[in-house]
Amino acid sequence: MTTPAPEGYDPHAYAPFAVTVDLAVFTVREARLHVLLVERGQEPFRGRWALPGGFLLPRESADDAARRELAEETGLGPDTVGALHLEQLRTYTGPDRDPRMRVVSVAYAALLPDLPEPRGGGDAASARWWEADAAGPLAFDHDTILADARDRIGAKLEYSCLATAFCPAEFTLGELQQVYETVWGVELDRPNFRRKVLSAPDFVQPVGGPPRRTGARGKPAALYRAGDATALHPPLLRPPRTDATPSATEGHDR
Amino acid sequence: MTTPAPEGYDPHAYAPFAVTVDLAVFTVREARLHVLLVERGQEPFRGRWALPGGFLLPRESADDAARRELAEETGLGPDTVGALHLEQLRTYTGPDRDPRMRVVSVAYAALLPDLPEPRGGGDAASARWWEADAAGPLAFDHDTILADARDRIGAKLEYSCLATAFCPAEFTLGELQQVYETVWGVELDRPNFRRKVLSAPDFVQPVGGPPRRTGARGKPAALYRAGDATALHPPLLRPPRTDATPSATEGHDR
């Protein structure tokens, strides 16, 4: 940056911006994709739901700010928040995206296993999970951010090992498949899914010991934990949708 | 953003940041990947090379700023700049990335066909193409940005139709293959490459008329232009490198 650097270099000669982070926090519960939203307590968009987020502190990176805000909104311990998958999505810079002032926002996507209801700790008076499809019109440009985040997550499931971030430490292949089916909105063939996951090196590793027994019906499933790989070879391509879905990875800025 | 919104909402109560865009502008010339760099005229990093870029104007989006800066640095007409492929990479927010002040930078990658030397118009006194592998230590965190940009471009060639952005309006399959080989740093089998490109729907369309005749040696190649597709089905996966290359898509923020 700053290539055509100014002479005296007075910081106030350049337009100051407020910088925030916005978080699209996803989980899969009851076979549906959920997103964490908070209700706004004041204008603008008072009473509307919004993605959690907040301002960067003066000496804080956006990654740090995202983890801090996430801990505040969810009440998760810093150990949990420090370990979870957090991915920078893109930055939204439309000049009118906040009616009060010029704000650029660095958006993140975070993936969580199914957890108990968030404790509305910190400043978020009311935070709760919403089914992603039912997330009404949100404040600011958060509908756009949410849609971009869903697209990105869906795409990354294909060629990364991201899906395990939705699962608890130990999980069955059925649970992992449920993640794919929920995010993609398709049904997958179980033996084929199994074959592909197990043939991808280091995607999952079997965990010894007896299978977990919840009040489930059929044959108990073997447990796995996430492997060391981060990329998926070969990729797990989602079946082509009959209705042409434009990939929507391109173009818009606000 | 701004969920825990303040009461009186004084903009100066929140840390102001300067916001810039940085551009990693790539082209393929003589079978090598090149990147556009500018030499810094003042401190810090005086005399070092850097990615072109600059500050956002008060009512300008980052996309607009990127196109404006690109036009200024390259001397390209607004029509050309308006049409080229510009992709937001990620935003760099390390608190110490600029020693003078707090600057967050939205990084973009841009792809150009091989063009004559940039006219150092605008404020960039000296802008020139550097071979990407020979781009020495750059100013600020631009080495990181450049490396991230190369990773991203290489990955996107696999599953998008991005490669045509490196080619002129009409190109041969050999030229398109050269783009893949240069960016990936591998050699590809020509008949197989041809088969895959032509079988991908709407990746390229043949252009009628006589083949272009430069002083080339062998049988003249048919010309194609970019098709309507933006995504590539099936993807054109790069051959697995013998030396394990970590995908480097994850993690670092500055």
Add this chain to the structure above:
DNA sequence: CTTTTTTATAGTCACTCTGACTATAAAGGG
């Protein structure tokens, strides 16, 4: 003008991967 060289394009073939499907195993419920 013929031959050689060079590049583009067509075609082959074995192997792998994939999707669709069937079969068996291990649990719980009646």
Add this chain to the structure above:
DNA sequence: CCCTTTATAGTCAGAGTGACTATAAAAAAG
């Protein structure tokens, strides 16, 4: 004890891929 449910194993045809060979169309060499 049989039936239902879920997990896991296996099968098979077709698509896709990598490695390779063959032919076509140009320019350069002789």
